[in-house]
Structures are given as C-alpha cells and as structure tokens.
Amino acid sequence: xxxxxxxxxxxxxxxxxxxxxxxxxxxxxxxxxxxxxxxxxxxxxxxxxxxxxxxxxxxxxxxxxxxxxxxxxxxxxxxxxxxxxxxxxxxxxxxxxxxxxxxxxxxxxxxxxxxxxxxxxxxxxxxxxx
Numbered sequence: 001x002x003x004x005x006x007x008x009x010x011x012x013x014x015x016x017x018x019x020x021x022x023x024x025x026x027x028x029x030x031x032x033x034x035x036x037x038x039x040x041x042x043x044x045x046x047x048x049x050x051x052x053x054x055x056x057x058x059x060x061x062x063x064x065x066x067x068x069x070x071x072x073x074x075x076x077x078x079x080x081x082x083x084x085x086x087x088x089x090x091x092x093x094x095x096x097x098x099x100x101x102x103x104x105x106x107x108x109x110x111x112x113x114x115x116x117x118x119x120x121x122x123x124x125x126x127x128x129x130x
Contacts, residue, residue, distance in 0.1 A: 002095045002096075002103045004055055004095070006095075006100050007103065008026075010103060010104045010108075011111075014028065014111045014115075015115075015119055016028055017111065023039065024053065027114075028115045029116070031116065036114065037061045037107070037110040037113065037114040038059065038107055039058070040053045040057070041054045041092050056095055057094055058093045059090050059092055059093075060091055060110045061090050062091055062109070067089070072091065075097075077094070078093060078094055078098050079093060093106065
C-alpha cells in the first residue's frame with residue numbers, strides 16, 4: 001500500500017521535479033513551462049457540482065494509449081479510468097492497491113514521458129566512475 005507521502009518522496013527524488021503550490025501535483029521542468037506527470041484525482045462526487053480532490057487516487061501520465069490499456073487490463077483493482085480521461089494518456093491509480101516499488105516504477109516512467117530528452121538521457125547515463 002502506498003501513501004501520498006510515498007508519492008511525494010518518490011516524485012521529488014526525480015531530477016528537476018517540483019510539487020504544485022495549490023494542489024497535490026508533480027511536474028518536471030520543461031520548455032516553455034513545467035509538464036505534469038502525476039496529480040491528485042479530481043472526482044465529481046455530486047452531479048453538476050465542482051470536482052473535489054480524492055487523496056486516495058493518483059492520476060499518472062503514461063506513454064500512450066497502448067500502455068494505458070495494458071495497465072487497465074493487467075490490474076483493474078489498481079488501475080482505472082473515467083470518461084474525462086478518454087483519449088488522454090493517463091491512468092488513475094488506487095494508492096491503497098499499489099505497492100511502493102510498483103509506484104516508483106510508474107512515477108519514473110511518467111516522469112520520462114514528460115521530461116526533456118536531454119534530462120532523461122542524463123538521468124539514464126551510467127555514473128561516472130573516473
């Protein structure tokens with residue numbers, strides 16, 4: 001089971017990542033502006049009323065619709081979607097149903113989707129041992 005504190009710790013460990021000032025969301029530096037890769041799910045609890053943050057669910061970017069469909073099919077207890085996300089490369093993740101190691105992999109992949117190519121290349125480079 002993962003928590004928002006796990007999300008925060010793992011996301012902020014990724015290079016050039018910042019947390020949103022006004023909501024639970026994480027972005028990587030981009031040009032011309034930061035690009036979000038994980039954020040709290042805004043759920044519509046009451047019809048025709050504003051959406052509200054659901055701290056038990058995290059929206060996470062994925063590479064494309066194929067990856068989204070694989071995750072949804074592989075573990076529907078953990079991953080789901082809603083009409084708002086149709087056609088958008090992101091899945092919704094039940095934090096109580098995902099372990100921390102899987103969350104770390106998911107967040108790192110999401111970060112890779114949004115980070116500038118040079119930053120990803122530097123992140124993936126083997127450490128200099130000279």
